[in-house]
Amino acid sequence: MPYIPHTPEEVREMLDVVGLPDIEALFAEIPPALRPQSFDLAKGMTEMAVRTAMERLAAKNHIEMVSFLGGGYYDHYVPAASDMLLARGEFYTAYTPYQPEASQGTLQAIFEYQTAVTRLLDMECSNAGVYDGGTALYEALMMAVRHTRRKKAVVSATVSPIYRIVLSTYTKNLHLDLVVVPHKNGLDDFDALAAAIDGDTAAIVVQNPNFFGNVQDFTELFATARAKGAVSIMSCYPVLQTVLKTPGAMGADIATAEGQSLGLPLSFGGPYLGIMTCRKTMIRQMPGRIAGRTKDAQGRTGYVLTLQAREQHIRRQKATSNICSNQALCALRALINVCLTGNEGLTRQAARSIENANYAAWKLCSIPGVSLLNEAPFGNEFAAVFPVNAKKVVRMLMDDGIVPGFPLGRYYPGLENALLICCTEKHDRADIDRLARRLEKAL
Amino acid sequence: MSTVFSKSVPGREGVWPDLPKTAPIDFIPAALLRDGDAGLPSLSELDVVRHFTALSRKNYGIDSNFYPLGSCTMKYNPKFTEEVAALAGFARLHPLTPQLPGGGDMSAGSLEVMYEMERCLCEITGMAAFTLHPMAGAHGELTGALMIAAYHADKGHKKTKIICPDSAHGTNPASAAIAGFEVVTIASKDGIIDPAALAAVIDDETAAVMMTVPNTLGLFECHLPEIVALCRKVDALLYYDGANLNAILGKLRVGDAGFDVVHLNLHKTFATPHGGGGPGAGPVGVSERLIPFLPISRVQKDDAGRFSLSYDHPKSIGYVAPFYGNFGVVLKAYAYILRLGREGLIRVSEAAVLSANYMRKRLADAIEVPFNRVCMHEFVASAAKLAAEKNVRALDIAKALLDRGYHAPTIYFPLIVKEALMFEPTETESKDTLDTFVADLLDILALAETDPEAIRACPTTLPVGRLDETYAARAMEITDDL
The missing domain is CATH 3.40.640.10 (Type I PLP-dependent aspartate aminotransferase-like (Major domain))
Structure with a gap:
């Protein structure tokens, strides 16, 4: 059995020391009435088989898209x-x-x-x-x-x-x-x-x-x-x-x-x-x-x-x-991560994320009908308002392999047309330009 | 060893991104920006690698040392599960994905893992449904206690208290208190819950009884059926602390036995690493009558086999986690369950219980074992006699074990045994390891009789000796800047 090193001989020797005839005797205190009515789990698998199964499951998740999802959880580079x-x-x-x-x-x-x-x-x-x-x-x-x-x-x-x-x-x-x-x-x-x-x-x-x-x-x-x-x-x-x-x-x-x-x-x-x-x-x-x-x-x-x-x-x-x-x-x-990226590296991550988000906001605002929720300064994330429901915007862009952001209406009634869009230093201008182009086309 | 901050050399390049073309001040007014930099280290990659490699070598871990730490189930952590959790398809998935329109299909693999893991845990424990959201054992306890409160509120009951035995884990009463309950402690008898003591305090105001099986002395709670009956009489719910599940896989299902709420510690029974104190995961299972109160969201599968999250559960206690729990930890535990399968999991408990009893037997002549009968996956010894006669305490024995390359057992817990030393060998340690350990411990106990001073001076072979905890609490140097 994987991870359990006891050989049958060792089990015998150990039982002898304990003074019991068999393994079941160790559990004698659990009365028959309390024994499991079922324990219907699959048979064990080799490490290779489990890995293959898990790789298949992982492949069912779509992570290949260009994503602007944030909401407090951000994809920064990890050394x-x-x-x-x-x-x-x-x-x-x-x-x-x-x-x-x-x-x-x-x-x-x-x-x-x-x-x-x-x-x-x-x-x-x-x-x-x-x-x-x-x-x-x-x-x-x-x-x-x-x-x-x-x-x-x-x-x-x-x-x-x-x-x-x-x-x-x-x-x-x-x-x-x-x-x-x-x-x-x-x-x-x-x-x-x-x-x-x-x-x-x-x-x-x-x-x-x-x-x-x-x-x-x-x-x-x-x-x-x-x-x-x-x-x-x-x-x-x-x-x-x-x-x-x-x-x-x-x-x-x-x-x-x-x-x-x-x-x-x-x-x-x-x-x-x-x-x-x-x-x-x-x-x-x-x-x-x-x-x-x-x-x-x-x-x-x-x-x-x-x-x-x-x-x-x-x-x-x-x-x-x-x-x-x-x-x-x-x-x-x-x-x-703080030590590897260092004071300068983290400062650059922040600056590049802010730069990208501001570039994205500027690009998006040049699309007719799109505006920002407010004019106040922002960091690496901003709320953009569309002429249509933001969920619809998400649907349209996901078909093109882009997750444009998070529809704010889910948590803020009245903001159904607003999308929360985030950038980090991992985005480049080409990603942002593609987002803007597809949005323009979709609207 | 000096801190990483004192090694910093300004200008030394780490893993930096390219310089941005702009500065934050181009977008954000100066008044909203930071004065001066954050004072984080500037180091080369090799500086950092050396520093943390050196730190790691000052630690005992399961990979390097036998760790018979009672109540913590420090079993071997299989390596392939780390790779599974790191698969890009899992590790890079944003948690907001399933909340997007069409997002269920985009996160189908993770939702399937959650769904199947819930089914596995239901089968293992006999519970009707599970939530994977609680992020640690104590978080599971709190989730359970909140569900207990919601259940009684829904039925119009006025329930104010939760009963815990004196052998309970410290988190049990703490979690019950945070869920708004008064905690009543009952004394154990012969190491287990005394039904008479329970009957004396249980009443219409009792919301629940929290217990663990086997209990923290490693003993099976023989009066379980009576305890269940006492709870049923006053509609009190029975809570199972799953910290000790490693003893009963395939031998007892708490759902069948009459428990209403259970939390499991995936980082114990299901072999996910403890990480030096987390992250863990504390899924909670419930009986049929508590299903409406489970946290949201809940994962569901439709007739076409598609997975999604549901939120419309009006009686739910609400959200206990930002998303779906410590999914990365759940993944490792799920891979472990698949790997071992039915027979493997049964063998886990059989070998864990056998090893504990073997060790108990081998040690019982040299050190007092207060409840020296067949135990489950762990047992508790007492150094009370040595403490009284030679002034060698449980703490001293623990430190002597560190010197010989073992992590110490849990000491001074459970509280009901004086000078307690709690041993849990787990199923992954070989008989050879147990034999060597026993020989070393017997040697320490013999030395305690002849040269107690030598034991009190331990440890002497580690990077530091016993540290001045009083000074630490008084001086409060808790950062490099204080």
Whole structure:
């Protein structure tokens, strides 16, 4: 049997030591009435046969198209060395570093990851990561609730609807009041957001660039929140953070992000990485693992998981969160990608993505009947409005091998004619020109 | 070893894209741009490769070391499944694809994997339906607890509490609390749930009982039928924590046994790598009566054999993940299930349970095993006597094992055994490995009697010795900048 090394002779010897006649005797405590009514699985297959079957399934997915799908999940270039380093068994077959002396590799990597994301987001503290960007935002909100002992959150409608639907599921039984402030043509309604913050508000939750790709400044809004005793939470996009004004500079108390764009494959939705950072004053409210630097008795530098008193294996039902894992390998992948691409490389990725998106917007706007949802600046993604339903536009272009973007009507009633279009440094002008040509033809 | 940041040399070229023709300031006003750069490293590719290769060598992993870490099922992770997950057709598929018009056909391969994987997990556990969305075991627990709440709310029940035994994983009570429940803990008797203790606290306000089988002591819960009956009487749901499923494949299906909600840890039983603390995957299975409450979306197959996602489930708890769970992890587990098949999976549990019992027997003369009877896939020993007599604690034995090239067993868990050492050898370790390990552990235990100081000084062969955790918590150096 693959992966099970026991020979029949060894099984016999082991049973003799245990003092039982046969394998079945090991399971004698499970009464006949509780035995399976069926266990009807297929016969095992050779490695070659499984691979062939899986290759056939993979081939049923259409990834050959030129795609402008984004929505918070972006296809950036990943250096080859990243996969090679990740494939080291000492990293990916290790467990959580509860035995620090035998886990210094993982622990130092977490420490370096924490350093990388705090610098990128311009914040003071980070944990080792949570499941994804949406979970990070939920955990940030719960930090604010514990910190302020208030039960209301003001959330802008421009925050990713994919995060917001998760937020509402998680908070359903916690008696929290989530107030969603509508957007204005894809932009945050700053007056309405400020007005919605009151003495019961635990947090204001915004996103930059927002779901429509627009880049804005939340400094004033965060100052208003602070004056009213509310925590400012900002979700952001790590690659663009190399060039955009930082959450730290805007005065955010907690900044979160979906880490997928830092070198993780799209992989149909996961595994991803939830980046969580905060000001030092809120560190004890932070959920999840945190690595800290210390020394051993001989004065050698080493790393340990620290502040564990917040966690469920100690605090059980009183823990800051139920989350036990930290997507460690995803955090490591992000760190390795940041190091390989480097400060300059990531800055270029951001600049090229912004350049491509702006070129695409300019090309598309030259098509009669096509306009942008708003005139505000944007990063690598923008919302374009068409004279017809955006779903129809998608259908027409998919036949030509192009996925032109994501129809916004799915999450924003009233925007049925709008398409969210993203670019990264992987697109070239020829891709964008082809998109524009086909769109012009289709309309 | 210095950090990657201290190795940075400005100007050193990494894997850069070409220079753009424009700068962000050509499109975005300066006030919206960053002041100064992010301070990320500038390194050559070789610098980075050396740094992370050196870091990897400071880790124990299954590929390099025996890892008998109880409750974690550190079995071998087959390599071909990594290649399967990396196939471009899977790895490059954007998760929004099936939400596009005609997108179901564009993602037909992935949807088929999800559909078939759900069928496999249903058959393995005897549950009526599965969701693959939860992204880890604890996330599965939360998903389960939210469904339990939704079920009772739908029936108009006023249920406020969830009962957990004192041997439960710490995430059980934490997840129940986050789903809005009060947690009631009951004491075990002879290492298992005491039906009398359960009967004393279970009442009309009990929403569910959370348990794991075998439990965290590696023991089968012999009173399971009585526990099921007690739950049924008050319409409390029975929750199965699948962390220990590796013991019962083909021997017990929790669905047949009367459980209503189960979460599985694909990174345990189904051999996906732990990655140093994730990513995992925690699919949740339910009995018939909980199907309406499953998270959305759900994958479906029509009469023509076409796959799509459905969202119209008004009683659903909603979305627990941004998309469809940790699909990359699900893929590896699915490939593993196909590879082993029916007989292979049964053999997994048989060999895992045999190995645990073999190790228990070989060690029981040298160290106390508090519940020394036939165990399932793991067992718990206690160093309480050594601690009292020689001041050699479970922690010290763990560190001595590290010195000999083994990862330590789980220590100080479950909480109900003093100085606990929890061993789970898994089915993928050979008898030779177990024999060598036992010999080394016996040696350590003997040395603890004659030279306890030597054991307390361990580890001495690793990159660092025992680290000052108090200093770490006080100094809070959690980045290179603090």
